[in-house]
Amino acid sequence: MREREDLFSAAEYALGVAEHLSPEYAEAFIEDSYSNSYALEQGRLNGSSYVREKGIRIRIIRKKRLYTFSSNDLSEGAIKRLLSRPVDFNGVNTEMSKEGIAKGDFKCSERGSIDDLDMLRELLSMDKALSRQKHVKFRNIYGGAGRTINYFINSEGSHIRQEVPGTMVFASIIVGNGKETRQRMLNYGTVGGIKEFEKLGIAEQLPEEAKKSFNVIEKGVSLPKQELSGIREVIISPEICGIAAHESVGHPNEADRVFGREAAQAGTSYLTKNTLGMMVGSREVTLVDKPDIEGANGFMLYDEEGVKGKEKIIIKNGRQNELLVNREYAKVLGRKSNGSARSDSFSNEPIVRMSNTYLEPGRYSIDDLEAEVKNGVLMESFTEWNIDDTRSFSRYQANEAYIIKNGRVGKPVKNFILESKTLDFWKAVRMRTKDFRLYAGSCGKGEPMQGVNVTMGGPYALLNFGGE
Amino acid sequence: MEEIDAGEIVSEAIKSGFDEAVSTSYKTLSSYVKISNSKIDSIVEKERAGASIFLTSRKRVFFTHIQELNSKALEAALAKAKKAIRSIKPKSDYYGIAQGPFRYDRKAASYDKGMEGYGEKELMDIAYGSLGSLKGRDQLAGMLHANFTESNLATSGGVNEQMKSSLARLSLRLFRNGFSNQDFAASKYLSGIKPGELANSMLETSKLSEKTGRISNGAYDVIYTPSPAGSLLSNVNSMFCISSIETGSPFSGKLSKKVGSKDLTIYDSGNDSRAIGSSPYDEEGHPTETTPVIKSGIAKQYLHNHSTAVKYKTQSTGNAGLVEPDPDAMIVEHKNKAGSLHDLIEKVDKGILVTNTWYTRFSNYLSGDFSTVPRDTTIYIEKGEPRFIIKQGAIGSFVGIRISENMIRMLHALEAVADDSRQSTSWDSEGSYYITPSILVRDSAITTA
Structure with missing residues (x-):
């Protein structure tokens, strides 16, 4: 309790000094986090760690210029020293949108304290399950559990405390038969307690994923180039749907890309201020970013500017509908912020980020989608993906994919790559299943690179590139 | 206190x-x-x-x-x-x-x-x-x-x-x-x-070209300027760390074998004073070294800390990392120096000049298969001359091509370099620094939007 009071006192002290320096706008954000992490390589405990870190970030707008300072020294001397550094400069006018005052103490649901989770035992049981698969040649598993508590106060009177427990697991598996190998990388993450973590069932999933990849090696066929180029119908899984939603819709709808602030870092966008509202998909495409999904890796209630995280309908029935904005770009656009300012640590500036981004599910079953396909591919998972700077041209290389002929799913295909322009991809969406799933990931952006926890997903979706 | x-x-x-x-x-x-x-x-x-x-x-x-x-x-x-x-x-x-x-x-x-x-x-x-x-x-x-x-x-x-x-x-x-x-x-x-x-x-x-044009899918020679060359090749030094070798690297089991052009030497250097991050010692205090990981095309030395060196009955290369060895700065040398970047361009009959890449992703780290996306101005070269800037669509600064490669194939096909070696980095490989010239790689697979 004493420590909590000390942290809040440091935030109040910093805000006082910052307000004196900059009457226009000032805020202080304090973060106190800890995590226990373990790395297993081929079943061997390669490393384990416990790290706790506390720190403060102070942002001010002075003469319409934005300054961010951070330190892991919370003493008054350190705060004064930091706030003595700013010099005036000629540059971008930065202003904040008008937002309501937010106050409260928020904690996400935590069923079973995360502090009681024996993460090492969990990782060893995942590894044991994988080690029983004789075709698994290499296995690396890394995982951690911890808790983050943050305080936010600003010169407008907002005052928020949030507490977020969570877990993450990353597994890299290489399967092979002596002649050929395949690689599968899997991310898992939860916000919440032990029950949320247990729901993932990772120890059961990893061997299944290894088996599926090995099945592609053993039973898969490589299609000739001509046959591959004739494929116009593709059913994408929730996993493929998610990565595409994140990369080719979520990112280009981040306002700081559209308005050029990220141009030398994470890039630009196919959208410009003049093309907002354009059609980017078929009427089947409604794509949202929703931060308050309990248990999801991208869960948040309030963003790091003290604004409640809102559901954003990024694409509505195929039409671009809403950008992800922080207070800076809300002001530029003459609107309210939708609560998209996030950072990976007190140490870095909060920038426009996604949370849980997905294509809305539809009303069909997977059987309904398969029945529509004459000559196509069902793409279940990917190994590699990439996308260009404007987010216009992406590629997803299949890990697990199957040929579909006249509605029947056949053999695995080894060499299927879905490479297309963004608008062609989303305009090809014809049908969506009711089944829906979210996948955890870490999203990189900014300089220094900031990885924040997100999820991405959607239903199975039938894409027809034939234009019918 | x-x-x-x-x-x-x-x-x-x-x-x-x-x-x-x-x-x-x-x-x-x-x-x-x-x-x-x-x-x-x-x-x-x-x-x-x-x-x-x-x-x-x-x-x-x-x-x-x-x-x-x-x-x-x-x-x-x-x-x-x-x-x-x-x-x-x-x-x-x-x-x-x-x-x-x-x-x-x-x-x-x-x-x-x-x-x-x-x-x-x-x-x-x-x-x-x-x-x-x-x-x-x-x-x-x-x-x-x-x-x-x-x-x-x-x-x-x-x-x-x-x-x-x-x-x-x-x-x-x-x-x-x-x-x-x-x-x-x-x-x-x-x-x-x-x-x-x-x-x-x-x-x-x-200024190399003011015209724009489109290219088709196919095989092209690729010239990478120092930043993308280093960004791609610095994966080699990570792959030579013994921990990568143990957990699946294209160079596993390849010591003393030919893994690249006979003219190519790649060093990992912790003590080259030009390189950002150089230090007299590694994270456990062992003196740092400049280690050839590939010498004249032959895989020469895996990177070790003290503990892994004892395990493999060899000497530490001064690459601690306490949990596992880490690479330091990469230095690329090549015996076939073409001269300037323009001289390198003259060696290309049908190819592209790549000035920046990002989203380099390995579909199979063990085999070394990857693809990468040219992010900025990419110039089509024909018969030794820059012909046009590649632009496969109308949007913004959109380039619209992708390179699909295999790391070992790339090292074998790395035929020549320019004399423009310098220290660089890229947004896509933040925290990595390398000293490398522009490089010419023959016959890479290119797909287009």
């Missing part, structure tokens, strides 16, 4: 019963001046202090960190570590830290004394200098990054060393007539960052 140093941390850890201890205490100031839409956008400044602590007890290894350098924080961290280390399993193939004392080459510790206590004003001068190179309707974005760190490494193997280090890095991205060019300057010295020279070099690239 009195401040403690790394030596005291190690001494207390040993007193409290750990077999070994390694600690690096540090104080660092980092600054980021962001440029967007041809203006200075904002400034971020970060101070960090603390100490990393590596502890072992009967082959159990554990990491922790304190941010308050005082005895109370240390006592609490050691008590927690003692409890935690009991519950973990021994690392059966752990063989201890390097035992000193050592003799060090101090040249590797060079740093910019002028950056000690630097202020925002010095940084603003460089940022304004970058903007001053703009012409007409050109748009500029970028980032100037500066860092100054003081550190103290102490180990129970008899090492107690202090060091100061500095770095400055400028990235600029120029948008001109619907095309973009991005390049990077990186140096230990703030005076090594010359925004005018960087901007002029990008302008020269943009």
